[in-house]
Amino acid sequence: SSSGSKGNPFLVPGATVATIFMLGALHARRMYSDKKIEEARESGIELELQPDVKAKFLRMLPLRSISRFWGVLSGTELPVWLRPYAHRAWARAFHSNLEEVALPLDQYASVKDFFVRSLKEGCRPIDSDPYSLISPVDGTIVRVGELKEGVMIEQVKGFSYSVSSLLGAGSFLPLMAAKDIHEQDTSQQENNIRDESTKSWWRVSLASPKLRESSSSRPMKGLFYCVIYLRPGDYHRIHSPVDWNVLLRRHFTGRLYPVNERATRTIKNLYVENERVVLEGKWQEGYIAMAAVGATNIGSIELFIEPDLRTNQPRKKLVQSEAPEERVYEPQGTGVLLKKGDEVGVFNMG
Amino acid sequence: STVVLVFQAPALSSSEFRFGVEKGDKIRMGEALGRL
Numbered sequence: 001s002s003s004g005s006k007g008n009p010f011l012v013p014g015a016t017v018a019t020i021f022m023l024g025a026l027h028a029r030r031m032y033s034d035k036k037i038e039e040a041r042e043s044g045i046e047l048e049l050q051p052d053v054k055a056k057f058l059r060m061l062p063l064r065s066i067s068r069f070w071g072v073l074s075g076t077e078l079p080v081w082l083r084p085y086a087h088r089a090w091a092r093a094f095h096s097n098l099e100e101v102a103l104p105l106d107q108y109a110s111v112k113d114f115f116v117r118s119l120k121e122g123c124r125p126i127d128s129d130p131y132s133l134i135s136p137v138d139g140t141i142v143r144v145g146e147l148k149e150g151v152m153i154e155q156v157k158g159f160s161y162s163v164s165s166l167l168g169a170g171s172f173l174p175l176m177a178a179k180d181i182h183e184q185d186t187s188q189q190e191n192n193i194r195d196e197s198t199k200s201w202w203r204v205s206l207a208s209p210k211l212r213e214s215s216s217s218r219p220m221k222g223l224f225y226c227v228i229y230l231r232p233g234d235y236h237r238i239h240s241p242v243d244w245n246v247l248l249r250r251h252f253t254g255r256l257y258p259v260n261e262r263a264t265r266t267i268k269n270l271y272v273e274n275e276r277v278v279l280e281g282k283w284q285e286g287y288i289a290m291a292a293v294g295a296t297n298i299g300s301i302e303l304f305i306e307p308d309l310r311t312n313q314p315r316k317k318l319v320q321s322e323a324p325e326e327r328v329y330e331p332q333g334t335g336v337l338l339k340k341g342d343e344v345g346v347f348n349m350g
Numbered sequence: 351s352t353v354v355l356v357f358q359a360p361a362l363s364s365s366e367f368r369f370g371v372e373k374g375d376k377i378r379m380g381e382a383l384g385r386l
Contacts, residue, residue: 124378124379124380125380126380127380127381127382129382129385131385131386132382132383132384132385132386133355133357133359133367133382133383133384133385133386134379134380134381134382134383135371135377135378135379135380135381135382135383136353136355136379137353137379138377138378138379139353139376139377140374140375140376140377141371141372141373141374141375141376141377142352142373143373144369144371144372144373144383145369146361147356153354163356166354166356167356220360220361220362221358221359221360221361222358222359222360222361222366222367223356223357223358224356224357224358224359224367224369224384225354225355225356225357226354226355226369226371226383227352227353227354227355228352228353228354228355228377229351229352230351230352230353235378235379236351237379238353239379239380241355241357241383242357259351259352271352271354283357285357285358285359285360285367285386286357286358286359287356287357287358288355288356288357288358289355289356289357290353290354290355290356291353291354291355291356292351292352292353293351293352293353293354294351295351295352298351341380347351
């Protein structure tokens with residue numbers, strides 16, 4: 001009985017070693033498969049969509065709760081002396097550039113604070129060319145191009161998602177044929193936009209994104225797109241890509257899958273399933289929209305132009321309807337004016 | 351996280367919007383993605 005009460009002295013060390021061994025094996029396998037993917041990419045092979053067991057497993061996880069828990073954890077206030085070490089560790093792990101950070105490291109009370117850091121003045125000069133459209137964020141270009149007839153954006157070779165699913169079926173897109181544009185001066189167009197009854201003019205016709213101009217004086221318009229992925233160590237504030245009027249905001253609660261490179265290869269419809277905030281409006285050349293898509297570790301999106309918007313809410317608070325929650329910015333038809341480079345919002349942790 | 355931009359711009363060869371970046375490029379906020 002005395003030996004029974006001591007239990008098996010090898011149980012805990014054995015289980016620990018087995019767990020470490022298993023985690024090591026999983027990590028080695030992950031590194032091996034990532035290496036194969038890197039080799040494939042370097043040899044120019046485009047990888048196709050390969051839904052795997054992990055993607056199926058992710059669908060069963062309470063990702064929203066995990067994300068919110070991560071938000072609480074990363075928001076834990078650190079002792080002042082520990083802060084520089086913690087933020088340097090984060091910067092080293094995720095290749096953040098500490099030279100650009102606006103404040104001394106001990107002034108960021110938590111990892112979450114450090115994550116939404118602003119940058120020193122002058123670190124991001126705004127391209128001054130009046131004909132340029134700038135990147136609203138730091139990141140890596142995932143896809144870029146012109147939308148053709150099908151108006152689909154390729155997520156990965158062999159799988160594409162539709163722009164209207166990403167932005168919302170009620171997206172505005174100028175349908176006005178050339179004669180309308182040609183005859184209407186801007187103020188008249190503004191009036192038309194403001195008049196609800198003519199809202200149909202702005203209904204989406206993503207089936208034919210090219211606007212053909214009958215009068216040769218005005219160039220035909222196309223619909224272009226750019227997808228930018230932000231790594232965990234990147235600067236995560238979102239700025240305005242051009243001078244534009246933000247007419248409307250659309251918030252999709254959605255899921256919170258990871259959006260890293262592996263997820264884009266294994267999870268279908270990633271960008272149209274995930275929680276996201278879409279801003280829609282008009283710039284000098286017509287329609288423009290910007291979608292900020294969240295992820296498990298970066299689930300909440302904050303808008304400086306609408307501070308009371310809350311995303312990544314607990315499931316029970318979420319409106320179960322699929323339809324996104326919309327807000328038209330006042331004054332209608334003019335909305336919120338943003339200048340190129342203005343801060344628009346930020347991706348928060350959790 | 352990911353940001354997707356969708357925008358209208360001239361598409362005639364004489365005045366087409368031209369991207370200055372391509373897939374895989376690193377970009378920083380404020381740098382031109384393309385020009386009219």
